[in-house]
Structure formats: structure tokens, C-alpha cells
Amino acid sequence: xxxxxxxxxxxxxxxxxxxxxxxxLSANVSARHISFLETGRARPSRAMxxxxxxxxxxxxxxxxxxxxxxxFAPNYRARGLEEAEMAPVRAALDWMLExxxxxxxxxxxxxxxxxxxxxxAQMLLAQMGLGEGASLIExxxxxxxxxxxxxxxQEVAQHLAQRxxxxxxxxxxxxxxxxxxxxxxxxxxxxxxxxxSGSQAIVPxxxxxxxxxLSLFSTMSQFSTTEDIALADxxxxxxxxxxxxxxxxxxxxxxxx
Numbered sequence: 016x017x018x019x020x021x022x023x024x025x026x027x028x029x030x031x032x033x034x035x036x037x038x039x040l041s042a043n044v045s046a047r048h049i050s051f052l053e054t055g056r057a058r059p060s061r062a063m064x065x066x067x068x069x070x071x072x073x074x075x076x077x078x079x080x081x082x083x084x085x086x087f088a089p090n091y092r093a094r095g096l097e098e099a100e101m102a103p104v105r106a107a108l109d110w111m112l113e114x115x116x117x118x119x120x121x122x123x124x125x126x127x128x129x130x131x132x133x134x135x136a137q138m139l140l141a142q143m144g145l146g147e148g149a150s151l152i153e154x155x156x157x158x159x160x161x162x163x164x165x166x167x168x169q170e171v172a173q174h175l176a177q178r179x180x181x182x183x184x185x186x187x188x189x190x191x192x193x194x195x196x197x198x199x200x201x202x203x204x205x206x207x208x209x210x211x212s213g214s215q216a217i218v219p220x221x222x223x224x225x226x227x228x229l230s231l232f233s234t235m236s237q238f239s240t241t242e243d244i245a246l247a248d249x250x251x252x253x254x255x256x257x258x259x260x261x262x263x264x265x266x267x268x269x270x271x272x
Contacts, residue, residue: 117269172203
């Protein structure tokens, strides 16, 4: 009879599109043993659960769920950024955000909630009625008016919907990300060839703020070798000007012009 652990293991193996043989080879165990674990004929050790979680690239929170299903205590926890052992993380985060000035940068969690932002990002977010603690995705899909100031909204929404679906798939399914992706896809409408032809190197987002249009594209950074549940989901988004006019505006704002 399949155990709770066995069912979860099979779900993650299928999510990663691996056969029992593939997983066994990567985890250095036999395909037969993987089969026995999935059907409940064998019970895993704590080390085996952690090994399989690593091989399957299971997010830290879900590895805790695997451990619990196998009868073990959790291995990972979520720390507050104010805790003493997070001091190096705070310093790194501050460094990355501030060194990106005069361009916007902010830290986001898995659900795109703004955790921290540099001065330029705070200035622009305030123009949109947003601040730290708000979810950028919710602001886009919940009729807050943010989508209305994005000149190329259909194009941006299509790309964001695909991105959220990819992020959800990576973590083995996230109902909130899937819901937001579906809403964005519905707002964007059917994909059109002129928006999905791949003719552009990047797809900037064009924000219309009064008489000014800011064209921005982003890069994402993440903390590597993280054992903390929350920190593993954080990413730092750095926005860059996609044209010379945007560069001049941002540098002028930073200089107080």
C-alpha cells in the first residue's frame, strides 16, 4: 500500500519527469528500491529522504513535508531577517540594492511581495500607489490601476503568465502562482504572433507616468546554498533602462533634477 511519503515521492519524481531508474541512478540506489519506497514496501532513512529531496531539487519547505511524511522532524526553518545569524544576508541585500542606484531594485518573495526596495524603487512604487509589503502580481491583476499605466500591457502580461507558470512548476505546484498566471493569461488574451515571435532580445516594460515613459527590463539574483526556507524563495530584481531616455530620467531623479 502506498504510504504518504511514497505518494509524495512519486509526485515529485513525475513532476521532474524522471523514471524510477533515472531517479535511482541519480540517488545511487536501485530502481527497485525507489519502487519499494513509493509503494510503502520499504521505509526511507532520514538521510535517504534528504538525498532524494536534493536529487529531485525539492524546495526546502517541501523537503520538510517529505520528512514529516516519513516520520522525521523537519530539517529547515524560516528565519526572520532581524535575527543575528541573518546579519550577513542583510548586509548583502543592502549592498546589492544600494549599489544598483540610480536604477530601481527590490527584493521579492515567492509570491512577489516586496520585502525591501532601494530609494529609486521606493520613489517609483509610490507613484503607483505601492510600497514594501505589497505584491506586485496582485497589484497587476486586481484592478489597482497599475496595469493601466503599462503601455505594452498585453505583451508584458503574456510573458508574466508564462513566468509564473514556470515558477509554479519548479516548486512542484503553487496554487497562488497558478491562479495569478491564469488571471494574467485571461487579461492578456490569446497570444498573437507579433508578440511571441522572439524578434526582440528583451521585452522591456514601458511605464507611463504622467508625461514620461520609462522603459525598463530586469535581471534576477538569488541567494545560493541556502538552507533557510524563506531565503531560498527570495530573489532580488534589478531594473535597468532599456533606452537612453529612461537612463537620463532615472539619473536626473537620483540627482534631484
